Amino acid sequence: MADKRNRRRFTPEFKAQAVKRVLDGRGISEVATELGLSTGQLSTWRTEHLAGGSAEALAQRKAEEADMQRLRRENKRLEEENQILRKAAAFFAKGIATQFAFVSAERANHAVSLLCRVVGVSVSGFYAWLQAIPTHQHRAEAEAVLRGHIGRIFAAGRQVYGSPRVHAELRREGRRHSRRHIERLMREMDLSARQSQRPVPRTTNSRHDHPIAPNRLARNFTADRADQVWLADISYIASDEGWLYLAAIKDMATREIVGWSMADHLRTELCTDALVMALQRHSPAPGLIHHSDRGVQYAAEPYRAVLERHGIVQSMSRRGNCLDNAPMESVFAALKVEHVHHCRFRTREAAKAAVFDDIEVFYNRQRLHSALGYRTPAEARANLEGITMLAA
Structure with missing residues (x-):
């Protein structure tokens, strides 16, 4: 196959x-x-x-990009060295007089060879010092290393991970520590997941004369294979130019956002474009259940025509009952609490780029989902598709 x-x-x-x-x-x-x-x-x-553009313009652009890549590598190296020097200055200001102690404390964040070069000690000398220190100092060094890993994971998780996800990521890396230990260290390091209390305006207009599909899920939000149940909904993002509306479709088994579209309007094509993206990506077999609210966009004839053409069974929530589509509501809540509500977007294009990054890079491929056993949606889909292929 x-x-x-x-x-x-x-x-x-x-x-x-x-x-x-x-x-x-x-x-x-x-x-x-x-x-x-x-x-x-x-x-x-x-x-x-x-x-x-012309061939000359393309060649010039490629040359410029090559120069930019070299500059980025050089700037990255210099920035890392400067970061080490800033940390070293703060470290030695506390009265700790040995460069080896600093190298040991920071080796979870930087290469030992680089640390030794910047602070002016030899790598062999550092490892000789490390072997000679007492056991209780080893424990202190181990905790310093663990703090470094926690800080790295928290930063890589875009400061939205609480202790359960940080603990899960550590376990994925083969580091075995109790969750209570991680909670304590994060509390001491003053690391907590972002929170937001902004209200969510209504984007659903259910006052229309289009057909209403029955609620086929009845809040049974489970699926044992990919592309069996899709959930759809609309949300919004504020920019200085005005609202940017986001239509998204979520796979219930993998928690992946399989389709999305963004525009400055709430017309039916906003949702249709998201559906088309999902269909192009995954080509689901007939019988897939598509669940949404009763919004006019999902009930309109153009949208229903696409569903019917692909053999998709439509399902809708009860009137005014957001809990009938709760997993989709949680997607938008995570998007806003973890990122959007902490940014100011000058333009809709800036908002689009940020949402694209949040969905395609972070949410689908990096964010650990508790409902998936702290895996990413991409990992869940790969696993389910592998099982399906073996069964075939």
């Missing part, structure tokens, strides 16, 4: 946002890895995007 990933297709909106990340100065390999693409695929999209 052919690998399903080889048949993935992408909407123009997805391609545009992916190319924008490259043109904003990110490396092609880095962006491709973040989005689960091949470098050749992303390079082709970039070339197509730049095809409006």
Whole structure:
């Protein structure tokens, strides 16, 4: 059976946002890895995007990008060295007089060779010192290392991970510590997940004459295979230019956002574009259940026509009952609490780029979901598709 990933297709909106990340100065390999693409695929999209220019302009652009990559590497190296020096200054200000102690405390965050070079000691001397220190100092050093790992994971998790997810990530890395120990250290380090209390306005207009589908889920939000149950909903993001509306579709088994679309309006095509993206990506078999609220966008004939054409069974929540689509509400709550409500977007395009990053890079491929046993949606889909292929 052919690998399903080889048949993935992408909407123009997805391609545009992916190319924008490259043109904003990110490396092609880095962006491709973040989005689960091949470098050749992303390079082709970039070339197509730049095809409006002359051959000379394209060559110049490539040369400029090569120079930018070299500068980024150099700047990254210098920034890391400066960061080490700043930490060292604060460390020695506390009266701890040995460079070896500093290297030991920071080796979870930087390479030992780099630390030794910056503070002016030998690597062999450091390891000789490490072997000679007493056992109680080893414990203190081990805790300092653990604090470094906690801080790294908290930062990589965009400061939205509480102790359960930090503990889960440590276990994924093979580091065995009790959750209570991690809770204590995070409390001492003053690390807590972001919170927000902003109200959510209504985006649903259920006062219409279009057909209403029955509630086929009845709050049974379970699925044992990918593309068996999809949930859909609409939310909004504020910008200085006005509202940016987001339509998204979530797979119940993998918790993945399989389709999304963003626009400055709430017309039916906003939701249709999200549905088309999901269909292009995963080509579900007939019989999939699509659940949403009773909004006019989902009840309108163009949207229902797409569902019928692909053999998808429509389901709708009861009037005014948001709990009938609770898992989808939680997606938008996480998006806003963890990121959107902590940013001010000057333009809708800036908001689009941020939401794209949140969904495609973080939510789908990096964020650990407790409902998935602290795995990512991408890992859950790969596992379920592997089981399906073995069964076939």
